[in-house]
Amino acid sequence: MQEYHARAARLLQRIHELAAISEDADGVTRTFGTPAFLRGSALVRAWMEAAGLQTRIDSIGNVRGRLLNPRPGAKTFVIGSHIDTVVNAGRFDGPLGVLLGLDLLEHLGEKQAELPFHFELMAFSDEEGVRFHTTYLGSKVAAGSFDQALLPRTDAAGISLAEAIATMGGDAGQLAADALPADQWLGYFEAHIEQGPVLWERNIPVALVTAIAGQRRVGLTFTGMAGHAGTVPMDMRQDALAGCAEFVLAVEQFGLDHKAHLVATVGKLDMRHSASNVISGEATCSLDLRSADAARLAAAYDELHRQAEAIAQRRGLTVAWNPIQQTAPVACDAEMNKLLAQAIAEAGHPVVELVSGAGHDAVPISAVAPATMLFVRCYKGISHNPLENAEQPDIAAALEVSERFLLQLLTKEKLSS
Structure with a gap:
């Protein structure tokens, strides 16, 4: 030795x-x-x-x-x-x-x-x-x-x-x-x-x-309506960042619920034309899914896509789902x-x-x-x-x-x- x-x-x-x-x-x-x-x-x-x-x-x-x-x-x-x-x-x-x-x-x-x-x-x-x-x-x-x-x-x-x-x-x-x-x-x-x-x-x-592990990577863009932080009532907002934030937490929870088989991560979060007194009109984030089980990876991809669409619809937003990379296990x-x-x-x-x-x-x-x-x-x-x-x-x-x-x-x- x-x-x-x-x-x-x-x-x-x-x-x-x-x-x-x-x-x-x-x-x-x-x-x-x-x-x-x-x-x-x-x-x-x-x-x-x-x-x-x-x-x-x-x-x-x-x-x-x-x-x-x-x-x-x-x-x-x-x-x-x-x-x-x-x-x-x-x-x-x-x-x-x-x-x-x-x-x-x-x-x-x-x-x-x-x-x-x-x-x-x-x-x-x-x-x-x-x-x-x-x-x-x-x-x-x-x-x-x-x-x-x-x-x-x-x-x-x-x-x-x-x-x-x-x-x-x-x-x-x-x-x-x-x-x-x-x-x-x-x-x-x-x-x-x-x-x-x-x-x-x-x-x-x-x-x-x-x-x-196989990988699926996605870029998401949530689009709402930019507005004045002081004049738009809370229940009338189309806050893209809030929708993006809800998706981030949904990804974390999904990963925790399925931790024996996969990991799920949002590693990037950006806002367009951001300012402290402006309601976000556009926010983008990443999604990184990894699993050694191809079927579970595909199912996770579909489920989180569904959740992103549901979040956007509930908040009066649109979401663009842009696949970036796919690698099989x-x-x-x-x-x-x-x-x-x-x-x-x-x-x-x-x-x-x-x-x-x-x-x-x-x-x-x-x-x-x-x-x-x-x-x-x-x-x-x-x-x-x-x-x-x-x-x-x-x-x-x-x-x-x-x-x-x-x-x-x-x-x-x-x-x-």
Whole structure:
């Protein structure tokens, strides 16, 4: 175990070095395509090259490093996560999985001649979707599922995704060619901080991810009649903000009533032409629904849509319901999970099974490859926050488990080839 602690210390040093590259001086912000993002990508690529990997940066900005097997027709096993961040982020969400994968391949590289398949480490360029309000840009390109209709989409400065790709040195016309063909995937592994409190509270370093929750995101606009706060009687108002507020509380109550199966969140609330002495004429809010059960997710979506319409009708408002994103729940691969569970147990840890409420690059990749994920304990489950932290003993445990998993996979493939 001492070896893994030393490797974890080096991994942490790299995480801190990468975190020092940011768009602002006060936190970690490294969004897709920015100068800070490009500097971070260059650093990760340099580390990959120093480890002996064959590297390239594809047209969407994924940093990719391959450890090749000389056998013709060999398939590729991919280890990946992302290196973009939210605004004012933590250090570990994404980079932990990339740099853990780099450590694994550095040590497997010594056994390159014995590998029965290729390895590819992918540092995905955009998982968070901050700049263009998309998710999984990098992993969708790798999986061959990128939507070309996204290219004209613009950021807050009016720069299109196609223009951003060109500025990064990519070619939007080559995105399809950057996919790893479906018949060449052997599997996918991603390590990630839990982003939840279960492992922290139970003082367990790692967990097996069994599924990733599906998501439905909606934007709602309640429209009423703006008026003077001092002259319109309370019972004659068409207050858009009050309708929006009632919906926020309805979403919270619905989530509490169904907490065993889903979560429901309103994370954004805005008013148009707001002032302290004006009755709100227009208010917008978001809705984020997540569940690992597709049927329950669909039913929740329909029920909250019905409740929004009922609130609007009762208050003399109109409501526009605008779907933004829909992602189906994903089950991790049973065979891969069996190997990973065995690795956890052999390393001396209880096999804790968790469903991920957060999205991960494993979602689009699972459409083309059997995918498995390992959660790593993080401080109080805090994520998307500068307080985000994973401790060295837990990273050491994750390294040991991950290496055991890969060695089991190598043995299995050698026996079957």
